[in-house]
Amino acid sequence: MRTLMRAGAIALAASSLLLTGGVAAQAAPTAAGVTFTLNRLILSPADHGYAGALRVTITNNTDQPYDDGITVVEPLARTVRDVGNGVCGINTLPDRRYEVGCGLDRAIPPGATRRVTITFESPAAPKPFARQSATSGSVSIAGVTTEFTALFRSSTGSVSKPVAYTPAAAQSLTIAAPDAVTLTRQDDGTYSATVPVTVTNHNDAPHGGWGSSLAEPAGLSGFPYATDGTCGLGGTFPPAPPGGANTGCVHEGLLTEGETRTINWILSAPADAEPGAKGTATVATNLTGDAADAQPGDDYLTSFQVSIAG
Template sequence: MQTLLSRPLAGALAAAALTLAGAAAAAAPAAAAPAAAALEARASVQAGRLILDPTDRGYRGTLPVTVTNRGRASTSFSLKILEPVAGSFRDAGPDAPCLPYDELTDGRRTFDCSPSLYLRSGETKQAFLTFEVLTTVRSYPMRAGQGTIEATVAGQQSPAGTATFGTLFRSSKGKLRPARPYVQDAQAKASISAGDATMTRAETGRWFARVPVTVRWSGDAAHDNLWVGGVTLPNGVQLWTTEPDSGPADWLEHLAVPGKRFMPGEERSFTLVVSAPADRSAADVGGPATLEVGATFWPTYVLPEATPADNTVVIHLTAVE
């Protein structure tokens, strides 16, 4: 026997079916959200206070960072590190590659580091971060701003865990309190002096001269290296190398000053070798030359200079056939 439904009853049943279907569709994403959250990597990050101790070259200290995997799955964590003092971060261990971000936060750099932090669920490991501040050691303790550490996971936008840490400079007398604020220079304080030199031909016919140069660094602004460049040079003359060798010139034809980063008040003398092609005459390669010194700090290529007047020096090149 066939059962016939009235139009009102059929409409009511159809509406109920649509309501149930809509409820099921709405419930699907809601059910998926907790599942996705459960799979998201989570970690607890613990860092104490960074204590920078006096050394023969400024201050240096190591910060232990403890990471615990709070997620359900085994996960490999990286560390995103915002240094507390500009230019202070050195490394995250001997086997931990680190790359700087192309941006600054209040003049400070952020690094992405990959120490060995593959952790099973509930497992804990430590990483050790090294910091160094090249400033004059004081007889009183100092304090700097906070640094930040994030545990990150590839493919996950939000950090798995975050910690902040304070920074104290131990005084030359061994004290940590009362601490005064540490104020770092924001501009470079470099100067240069140089002597005249004689251009002579090598066996190949190419011209060379060895210029004695001394550079001085008077402040504690964050920097990666100092460099020398040629503002004006005789026809065909170019900066060739340094002795000791500091590597090839950069894209601005600057040569790095040999050696490490500078301490305040440090002077460094070296030889700047200049050269010119063999087809240039003595009249071409002889004459006045203006040299300059500057400083770099990634990603700001050339640091602003506090006293530009002492950043250049004029020398004379004498050519002898």
């Protein structure tokens, strides 16, 4: 979402109309004379998991501009990505799904129609059969709520005979790194080493992203970083040894079910660093987003020995 701010509870209208996976679109008349229709939310295999869009077509049948906004409840936790162009606020429901309330980027004039596109992503791996979310999402506009489900295409493109789908409740990752790393002298006189850290996601637990962090021992430069992430110094987990340093990095996109990625961490030391063994470095990874935190503190760790070449 272009602009997302956490907000308090966003009230949903009491009335409800059902939009099932088998219905192409459902008109939802409102008491204010504003109507809206939804297409089917169909998620198709993408570069990382699944992606799709729900198109909401709003028609203002009144004689006044409409600018009261739109509220969306995602059918599956952490799948909504973007709701049009307006400023949005997020409320987390007890089942960890997001309820997103957004203003329209501009009012809809009397007699006019506006389309709002809501995009979704899922880390689920494609299957040879179609699936449909076991829970429904909803769109609320001008006091009326219409429900919808997420329909997942099969790996062959079919959407017929879908089976009920519920993602895993908690993440399951593995992480691996070399047993030992030696920093070697570079052309500029300093020392450096590249540490390949491999992370594999074993299920489809909902998440908004993923990250990793590395704690290095004393005697190095004090700023380890990953070449394929947005990094910041000063993390607290894993804890750095005395005199050491910790850096946390956020990596791009979702980590899809069954996907393995390699993160290249860079360790460095100044030209006047003392050669020899320096101690243990620890690297951790974790999915981000409340839905992935069913087991708090369940970060995945691996350690390796660090030395500087003589």
